[in-house]
Amino acid sequence: MGRQGENILLYQFMFLKGMAIIYLAAFLSIFYQINALLGYDGLLPVHTYLKRLRNNGINKDMSNVPTIVWWAPEIMEYIEKAIPSLSEFDSYETLLHLICLVGVLLSILVLLSNKFMNFLVYLTLWFLYLSIFSVGQLFFSFQWDIMLLEAGFLTVFITPTTRNGQLIVDEISSVTRDLLKWLCFRLNYASGVVKLTSKCPTWWSLTALHYHFESQPLPxxxxxxxxxxxxxxxxxxxAQNFVTLIGGSLLIYSPFRRFRQFGGxxxxxxxxxxxxxxxxxxxxFLTVLVTLATFDDKFLKFWTPKFILSLLGDYNSCISKPQKKESKSKNKDKYKDPYSPIIxxxxxxxxxxxxxxxxxxxxxxxxxLEAIFENGKVNFTLSDVRVDLIxxxxxVVALVASMLFCVHNLFCYSLKYNSQKSLIVNTKRLFAITFGFIMYMLTSYTFFAGLDKEMFQFPLNIPLLAQLQQHSQPFHIANSYGLFRVMTGINGREELTFEVSEDGVNxxxxxxxxKPGPIDQPLKFVAPYHPRFDWQLWFSxxxxxxxxxxxxxxMFKxxxxxxxxxxxxxxxxxxGKEINYMLIKKxxxxxxxxxxxxxxxxVWNRKNPQVMIEKVMRVDNNLEKNLRLMHQEIDTKRYPIHILRQTVPLIEIVWTLLVLIIIKNFLNNRKQKV
Structure with missing residues (x-):
């Protein structure tokens, strides 16, 4: 299983700094869309959603809807005493803006200094994102949102520990790293298997990419x-996609270090x-961070470009302190590699x-070859997939191997750093073992259930585990994954277009x-920004x-x-003119x-125009009637964009701080070399 006590401190730093960047991108994306999506005058207003929940008997229930937004009126009452101008705006909308601003600030502080790379900061980031997710409704129904919550929850426990002035890998960090590796396996293995169990003909005939590049949400x-x-x-x-997702996932649990690296x-x-x-x-980008858990520090340090390592700040100075001066030469002889370069x-x-x-x-x-160059078939059936892969x-072997790796690494680090016997050390060790066991059981339950809902039953029938999974579900710390089960766009990419008129004629x-619109509209690079409205229109x-x-x-707004x-x-x-009429075509x-x-x-051709909504006027009783049936509030007053969105130049501030962080880290590294 590799050398005992392989260092993962570099991975910890890379993962924690990377998660700060992911949180930064996520909170920035939400900040610029709150007004339009979830604000008082948004498409799915938060205050309306929480009102419906209260009418259904769910009132400030953190066990079902875990969000701080429940207490928005009370929280904003205190904040408005310091900033009276905020009282003009909806308290729920304002609090969502402030949550994003705090998330952005904490993310930048982590990037700026390793002192903020701690348990409390990452717990706050996770809870802030959970608070928005829990009220985000349809706009937060994506797998990457729940994956960020699961990975973000694990991030809380992989923060570095300092002992005697030296950063060490304690038991809980070791267990968490293996849980992240298990998350990597579950995501990729399930994404490979569900493409086959979905019975989508494009995956079985290997023609999925004939449609994917054209039909994906935002090319x-x-x-x-x-x-x-x-x-x-x-x-x-x-074919490479299946070999990589399934075969690569299995290789990361090989007993041979090189094969684990090849799989990663x-x-x-x-x-x-x-x-x-x-x-x-x-x-x-989040998946890349999780996948890096398959590598040890020796591999990462050798292959990671130096400019990326420089962004980790004072990482080198943090890990370069020896435990004991007198044992330096002994340790050097102890870990001397017996193999010559040729070997x-x-x-x-x-x-x-x-x-x-x-x-x-x-x-x-x-x-x-017939399946690749002609119209031949693959050499396996759905029955084979269900028998062998599900x-x-x-x-099951992968689960057992993952748990064995976890136990092996836990005791290696425990012997290396925590050989002393004390109540505190033993308590932390017990917590790490208990935490790892519970998380493995919870994630395995969702993993096996999501592979094939028709034909698979979880091998361990534990009622307590099922109850625990049910109670933890609103927090999304153990999820089921499976990407692109069914390929879209087989009969062409369908898109909605909106046409407006002042006079109802032109x-x-x-x-x-x-999103694609006019046929001469150029394609754009969007990532890591997430335009949730444009994405949702792709589904609609x-x-x-x-x-x-x-x-x-x-339409109404x-x-x-x-x-x-x-x-x-x-x-x-x-x-500059009034929109009095509109229609929607497909x-x-x-x-x-x-x-x-x-x-x-x-870039595009388009054909087969189909009128979906014809000539909607400003006063449209049917439109208002449908909205009322959906418990949506009707308000024709034109509210301004929120003052926080108007007055905080967030993008400019973030870019300025990121440049300053890069310059600071560059100067620090140069100083250390001198």
């Missing part, structure tokens, strides 16, 4: 060119490819050849910031009817020229060919 400029690749190459990428590199390559070809906000190279070469052979065997065994021994199309376009509350609210709705629009052709979009784009300059 970027590189997506267009990947769509133009030859069919056989895209099929090969799909396979999973990282998958994430970098997705980052390159899609706009998935902070999700893939090391030969070992690496042998491992590499074995790994390449395993990959080639996997391709030839399960994805024959109901068989493979996932209609012009609105342009949103990120695939539905046969427009009957979602947020979309009806958007847009036709009443409300600033909250207009802030979601990039280009309004009636700017088109089928497809990429142009390279030749067509060279001639026209257009």
């Amino acid at each position: 970027n400029p590189i997506s267009y060119y990947f769509h133009q690749l030859p069919s056989w190459l895209k099929k090969l990428f799909v 590199l396979m999973l990282l390559s998958e994430q970098f490819m997705i980052i390159l070809t899609g706009n998935y906000n902070f999700f893939n 090391k190279i030969l070992k690496l070469l042998i491992y590499t050849l074995i790994f390449i052979g395993m990959i080639i065997y996997a391709y030839l065994r399960y994805f024959p 109901n068989g021994k493979i996932p 209609y012009q199309e609105l342009t949103l910031f990120y 376009a695939m539905k046969p009817h427009i009957n979602e509350a947020y979309l009806l609210n958007f 847009l036709i009443n020229n409300k600033p909250s709705a207009l802030s979601l629009v990039d280009h309004n052709p009636l700017k 088109y089928t979009y497809s990429y142009t060919t390279l030749e067509e784009r060279a001639v026209t300059g257009n």
Whole structure:
């Protein structure tokens, strides 16, 4: 299982600093969308949502809806005494803005100084994000939100511990690192398996990427060119996707260190490819951080670019202090590597050849050449998948292997740093063991249940565990994952477009910031920003009817020229005029060919216009009636954008501070070298 007591301090620093960046991107994204999405005049107002919960008997219940927003009126009453101007605005909306500002501030403080890289700061960040998530409704229904909550919860327990002036890896940090590795396995393994259990024909015929680059929610400029690749190459990428997600996940629990590294590199390559070809906000960056748990410090320090290491601040000075001066030479002899450089190279070469052979065997065994270059079939069936990958021994063996690694590492670090016997040390050790066991059981329950709901039952029938999982569900510390179960856009990409008019005769199309609209609209790089309204419209376009509350609210507020709705629009052709009429159409979009784009300059073709909502007027009784049936409040008053959004130049402040942090760390590292 590798050398005893392999250091993971570098991983701790990389993970904790990386999580600060993820939180920063997440809170920034939410800050700029609160007014339009969740504010008093938003599409799904928080105050309306909490009012419905109270009417249903759920009032300030942290066990079902864990959020500090319950107490927004009481909290804002104290804050408004110091800042009276905030009293003009809705207390719920203001508190959401303040939560984001605190989240941004704490994230920057962690990046600025390692002193803030502690238990309390990360616990606060996790709870602040949970507070927004719990009231975010439809706009927070994505897997990356629950993954951030699960990873964020684990982050609380992997913060570094100092003893005698030296940073050490204590038992709870060791257990948490293994839980993050287990999270990496669950996410990737499940994402590979559910594509097959969903029975989606595009995954089974290896043609999923014939549609993915075109039909994904928010394509970027590189997506267009990947769509133009030859069919056989895209099929090969799909086969590689299965080999990587399933095979790479299993390799990270190999008893051989090199194979664990190869497995981690396979999973990282998958994430970098997705980052390159899609706009998935902070999700893939978060997955990269979790995947790094498969590596030890020796590997990370050798392969991580120096400029990234320099961003960790005074990391080197924190770990360079020896435990005891007199034992330095002894430790050096003790851990002296017995292998010569030639033997090391030969070992690496042998491992590499074995790994390449395993990959080639996997391709030839399960994805024959006929399936790649012709219309052949894969060499396995749904029954094989269920027998081997779900109901068989493979996932159970992976769970057992993960727990064995966890126990092995826990006792290694315990012997290395906590050999003394005291009540405090034994209590912490007991807590680490108990915490690890509970988390493994909770996450395993959701993991196995999510692989195949039709054919799988959890191997351990423990009523207490089921109750514990049910009570912990609102906090999302143990989740089920499975990405792109079914490929969309097989019959073309469907998109909703909005046309507005002043006179009801001449209609012009609105342009949103990120989603496809006019055919000459260029594709954009969006990540790590998360435009939640544009994302949600992608789901709504695939539905046969427009009957979602947020979309009806958007129509109502847009036709009443409300600033909250207009802030979601990039280009309004009636700017300066009143929007009195509007209609919604659905088109089928497809990429142009390279030749067509060279001639026209257009990225998209669109056809088959279908009117979904026809000629909505400002006073539309049916629209208002539907909103009232959905318990949405009707208010035609035009509220201004919140003062915090207007007066706080958050992006400028963040960029300035990040540049200053980089300069500070660069100067510190240069000073240390001198």
